[in-house]
Amino acid sequence: xxFGAAAAQTELAVRTxxxxxxxxxxxxxxxxxKQQTDALVxxxxxxDTEIDNARIQLDEVSQQIKALQGQLGMTSKAAAExxxxxxxxxxxxxxxxxxxxxxxxxxxxxxFQETHPIVQxxxxxxxxxxxxxxxxxxxxxxxxxxxxxxxxxLSALDQQLTAELVKLEVEQAGLLTRVDGxxxxxxxQVGQSQSIPLLEQTQRALERRLEAAQTTYSLVLQRLQExxxxxxxxxxxxxxxxxxxLPDKPDSTDKKLLLLGGLTLGLLGGTAAxxxxxxxxxxxxxxxxxxxxxxxxxxxxxxxxRSSSGPAQLRPxxxxxxxxxxxxxxxxxxxxxxxxxRLLSATQEPKTLMITASSRREGTSGVVANFAxxxxxxxxxxxxxxxxxxxxxxxxxxxxxxxxxxLDVLSSRASLHxxxxxxxxxxxxxxxxxxxxxxxxxxxxxxxxxxxxxLRKQFDFVVIDAPCLSDSVDASxxxxxxxxxxxxxxxxxxxxxxxxxxxxxxxxxxxKVLGVVANELKVSDxxxxxxxxxxxxxxxxxxx
Numbered sequence: 079x080x081f082g083a084a085a086a087q088t089e090l091a092v093r094t095x096x097x098x099x100x101x102x103x104x105x106x107x108x109x110x111x112k113q114q115t116d117a118l119v120x121x122x123x124x125x126d127t128e129i130d131n132a133r134i135q136l137d138e139v140s141q142q143i144k145a146l147q148g149q150l151g152m153t154s155k156a157a158a159e160x161x162x163x164x165x166x167x168x169x170x171x172x173x174x175x176x177x178x179x180x181x182x183x184x185x186x187x188x189x190f191q192e193t194h195p196i197v198q199x200x201x202x203x204x205x206x207x208x209x210x211x212x213x214x215x216x217x218x219x220x221x222x223x224x225x226x227x228x229x230x231x232l233s234a235l236d237q238q239l240t241a242e243l244v245k246l247e248v249e250q251a252g253l254l255t256r257v258d259g260x261x262x263x264x265x266x267q268v269g270q271s272q273s274i275p276l277l278e279q280t281q282r283a284l285e286r287r288l289e290a291a292q293t294t295y296s297l298v299l300q301r302l303q304e305x306x307x308x309x310x311x312x313x314x315x316x317x318x319x320x321x322x323x324l325p326d327k328p329d330s331t332d333k334k335l336l337l338l339g340g341l342t343l344g345l346l347g348g349t350a351a352x353x354x355x356x357x358x359x360x361x362x363x364x365x366x367x368x369x370x371x372x373x374x375x376x377x378x379x380x381x382x383x384r385s386s387s388g389p390a391q392l393r394p395x396x397x398x399x400x401x402x403x404x405x406x407x408x409x410x411x412x413x414x415x416x417x418x419x420r421l422l423s424a425t426q427e428p429k430t431l432m433i434t435a436s437s438r439r440e441g442t443s444g445v446v447a448n449f450a451x452x453x454x455x456x457x458x459x460x461x462x463x464x465x466x467x468x469x470x471x472x473x474x475x476x477x478x479x480x481x482x483x484x485l486d487v488l489s490s491r492a493s494l495h496x497x498x499x500x501x502x503x504x505x506x507x508x509x510x511x512x513x514x515x516x517x518x519x520x521x522x523x524x525x526x527x528x529x530x531x532x533l534r535k536q537f538d539f540v541v542i543d544a545p546c547l548s549d550s551v552d553a554s555x556x557x558x559x560x561x562x563x564x565x566x567x568x569x570x571x572x573x574x575x576x577x578x579x580x581x582x583x584x585x586x587x588x589x590k591v592l593g594v595v596a597n598e599l600k601v602s603d604x605x606x607x608x609x610x611x612x613x614x615x616x617x618x619x620x621x622x
Contacts, residue, residue, distance in 0.1 A: 084551075085302050088295040095291050099284045106277055118271045125264045129257060136253040139246050146243040176207040290523060290555070297551040297583070304579075360573050365596030368567035371577045372584075377422075377564065377593035378415030380445065381407050382600050412452035415595060419562070422592050428561035429534055433595075434544040434553040436580035440568035441597045443471035446543040449564075454504035458538040461498065463508045463530075465521060465556060468545045470510035476501050483511035487529065488522045494529060506537070523555050530559050547580040554583050562592040569596065 102108070183200040190197050362368045369376040381404070420427055433449065435442045446462060453460040464472035465484060473480035478499045486492035487508075500506045533540050542560060544553040557563050565580065584591055 085295070085298045088291060088298050092288065092291045092295050095284065095288045099281070099288060102280060102284060108277060108281065115271065115274050118267055118274070122264060122267050122271065125260050125267065129260045129264065132253050132257045132260065136250065136257065139250045139253060143243060143246045143250060146239055146246065149239060172207060172211045176204065176211060179203045179207055287524065290558070293558070294523070294551060294555055297554050301551060360575060362567065362569055362572050362574055362577065364569055365567065365594070365599065368569065368572060368577060368596065369594045371574060372565060372567070372581050372591075372594055374565065374591050375593045376596060377418045378411060378595045379599055380411050380415075380448075380595065380597045382598040408448075409452070412448050413455075415449060416452050416456070419564070419592060422562070426561075428592070429538065430530060430540045430542070430560040431562050431564060431592075432542040432544045432553070432556050432560045433564045433566060434557075435546045435566040435568075436572055436576040437546050437548045438469060439571055440546070440566050442466075442546065442566045443469075443475060443543050445564075445566050445595060445597055446541055447472065447475045450505060450539075450541045453539050453541075454502060457504060459504050459506075459536075460539040460541060461506045461508060461533055461537045463533075463540060463542045464510040465526070465542050465552065466510060466545045467521065467552065468549050470512070470543075472507055472543055473509035473512070476507050476509075478507055478509060480509045480512045483509045484521075485511040488525050494532070521552055521556075523559070526556070527559050547583050548576050557584075557590070560590070562590050564592055564595050566595050566597050568598050 108114070179200060183197065183204060186194070186197045186200055192198075362371065365376055365379055419431070422428075433442055433446045443464075443466070450460045450462045462472055463484065464470050470480075472478075473483070476499075478501065482492040482497040484497070487494050487497050494508075498506050498508050530540060530542075540560075542556060544556050547553050563584070565584075567577065
């Protein structure tokens with residue numbers, strides 16, 4: 079069964095997209111991107127504040143270190159070594175002995191020559207003490223140079239300043255490490271925030287695909303249930319109660335009375351049969367009745383044509399110069415329909431339209447062709463997309479090739495440019511491929527959405543010839559891709575049940591229905607001259 083297979087396919091598509099969305103969220107650890115984005119922004123601001131505070135403290139500490147080094151006259155390393163030497167008992171004892179020998183040497187030099195044995199002896203003692211002092215200092219501070227022996231004794235103040243200097247340098251190193259760590263954290267958070275827009279885009283795309291798949295699945299399931307209910311409605315069996323008995327002799331009732339009674343019963347039966355046939359017919363009789371059933375305004379009334387040979391006799395750009403009053407009447411009807419559609423939206427004119435009907439045989443394809451021709455007559459570039467898998471007709475109407483069509487574009491067997499055929503400088507057609515058998519799958523609406531989006535940039539108007547609402551769910555889903563929907567109704571053909579079912583589908587799907595177009599009303603019918611109300615202009619428009 080077609081809808082059974084379609085329901086299984088759409089259910090599988092829904093589950094597949096749900097799995098993709100779940101895998102995307104698990105892989106990227108996405109719970110709520112909006113909240114995560116706000117948290118990242120707050121964290122980056124907090125880290126920036128901490129980095130600024132740490133740098134301010136670092137500047138203050140660096141200034142203090144520079145001032146202490148100026149007071150001590152040495153670097154912190156040299157000051158620390160001098161402090162260590164000043165704290166060594168052995169070094170200080172040797173330094174005291176050296177200073178004592180140096181004082182004695184100065185006194186001896188003032189009394190004797192350099193060659194005197196006393197001076198020579200004191201000099202030998204000085205050199206020995208200096209060597210021992212150098213050795214002892216090197217054991218405590220191996221990197222100490224000989225010139226640093228001048229600083230072997232530091233005052234208590236210098237030692238205190240040295241300790242403060244070392245403390246500040248430790249604090250400086252800690253602040254530098256903190257700034258580097260915070261900078262790395264900030265870089266990581268900025269990287270995460272830069273990836274969020276792409277994650278949001280991917281998630282929105284998956285959510286749109288899931289929503290479209292769920293809508294398609296619900297519509298297919300609803301149609302499947304309707305078909306199953308119709309199949310389950312069976313007529314009860316008939317049983318014979320008793321056999322009829324034949325009379326032995328004819329009835330002697332007066333023949334004239336029987337003839338009069340038969341005539342009366344015949345008239346009553348004929349009247350009842352006519353009424354009963356009208357009830358069984360179930361079709362709408364007037365355009366107003368169809369509009370009331372649908373609950374939308376009547377936008378246009380198209381008089382019936384005298385030929386079914388196609389729109390070549392009804393094209394507005396050919397009929398404007400015709401002397402055929404009936405043809406001019408049809409051309410005027412389509413011009414007024416175009417004006418009503420334009421006036422419906424005071425802010426933004428609909429660029430993409432879908433035209434459908436409640437059932438077949440209501441002339442949807444003819445309305446699409448003539449409506450598009452009317453738009454082209456106003457020097458606006460218009461494209462017709464034949465998306466009717468059930469009953470495509472645009473290629474035959476416009477006598478163009480269907481070798482490359484919409485299905486070829488969707489399956490990438492042909493390019494969009496190759497499939498579009500120009501009829502006039504302002505009118506082009508994207509036909510549907512000629513199908514030899516009933517299609518097993520529905521249209522690929524994701525690709526159609528991309529195609530319609532691209533075509534909006536190339537044409538002033540895009541008009542989609544959609545299948546009827548009773549035959550396929552394609553029309554309901556196609557309605558999500560356009561700016562507005564026109565519903566064609568042909569009185570005496572459209573059934574009330576089909577119209578009510580179409581209304582439920584349109585209401586259930588919350589589509590953008592612009593209004594109703596009554597098709598093929600007889601010119602002699604007084605209903606063919608109808609006052610149409612335009613919400614945008616607040617004035618009636620008359621089709622004569």
